[in-house]
Amino acid sequence: MNSMSLIVRLTKRALLMGVSSLLVLPLSGCLTTQTTNAGEVGVTRQQFVLVSSQEVDASAQKAYAQVLAKASAEGKLNRNPQEVTRVRAVARRLIAQTGAFRADAPNWKWEVNVLTSPELNAWCMAGGKIAVYTALLEKLNLTDDELAAVMGHEIAHALREHTRERVSQQMATNLGLNILSAGLGLSAGVSDLAGQVLNVTVALPYSREHETEADRIGVELAARAGYNPRAAISLWQKMEQVGGGAPPELLSTHPSPERRMQDLEVYSQRVFPLYEQARKRSQ
Template sequence: MFKFAKTLTLVSIVGILTACADSASINQQAAMGYRDMINEAKSQNQIDSNSKTAKRVHKIFNKMVPYANRENQTGQAFDWQIEVIKSKELNAWAMPGGKMAFYTGLVETLNLTDDEIATVMGHEMAHALKEHGKKKTNLSQFTNVIANVAQTALATQIGSDSSSIVVGLAKDWGLDKPYSRSAETEADEVGLFLMAKSGYNPEAAPGLWDKMQKASTGSQGILDKLSSTHPSDKDRQANLLRLMPQALALYKQNRG
């Protein structure tokens, strides 16, 4: 997961979902919340569709979706969608069912290459594909929180920065989402192979964490914020390097 601001003080915003709720219902509710959030972002001119950054993100997303679909073992077809949000925040996220967002700040502040964008994209897609969100809270909690988020965001919008709604509504889908260490590690691994199968060089993945760490120097670390649930940079780099021979073999098979 990737960092963004504490714009709204909400406990477990959009909480995310347990096995007691079925995948179809979870995906449907996530899609409804996503639609409302994106519509609000559009009304605030926060959606980027035409910039060079947006076009790069969409191109990489479109290239990776067919491969992500092949990895889908949830029993539910995903209606993948991504929006690029105008924000300085270093963030990207994916909801259950394949609803995603990428922030311009992540790409532009860190000057990400296409391979590095694909690293982030694969990691977030993997969270959705492995239904990590489904294991967090039940469906009733999810729908109640969606309503509370919308109400709080609208109230907060008065006199606030126009990007605050986007940041607030997305809060729990970014770094604040308390995925376990095992879920983060699995997302790293599945994402690494997914980007490689999609024709993006997996060797970019370990270095991305160096770049993220440097960006957070002097402040609360982007990855340190949830140190109890996120693998350390060193650990996740070591794990990615362990898997690199297999990932490179997939990359060489698919880059053409």
């Protein structure tokens, strides 16, 4: 490629990134919502949305049913009754506390299942569809407090409707890219590259922000349910130790371990009185 062609391509990419940002920013100013109460941890960020909760929840329900059907067909759904009982017991206590963040959440159609997998992972789809992988329980030898930390974190993603937010961001980005690609006469290759750049510079930072919010809300849910919120620190330490050279899926988009531990120290301490109150009530 000659130098002139390179300059033209780089100029188009820079223009695409800049103008696309201008298209998305006005939308973000008028289509924002706050999906949860702030809680003791003070999560108050306004969120950009383009799609309804009902649409996302319906899609999540279909996707979850497909996951369970596949796992069942492969003999990987709820194979160990003791593990299933334990996971669902912890989930019930956490779900009972979700009303602190949103009044409708305790009445969601929650589902909790255990999937046999060597992957260190757990997730909660929109609307309260939870899956915990057996590797988390067996490889990490989790205490109930640590199990509550990881499940509280995943439940927090659903409470904050992070899936809905990410879908909305992608819709806005795709809209901007399509308009700009047509207007500038860019090739598909350049447009795809610009999309990748935007994903790294816009989507990834939001994803890390989501993870931090889930950490903070998760420790509060755990504390309110009578689980020691400081277990979140030992949980993530275990996750790092078994991750080796590549972090487990649960850690893949989070800020540095040092920053995470510092944040968890601060917020677990902030909600510790809630844990002490919950323990007193249970005695």
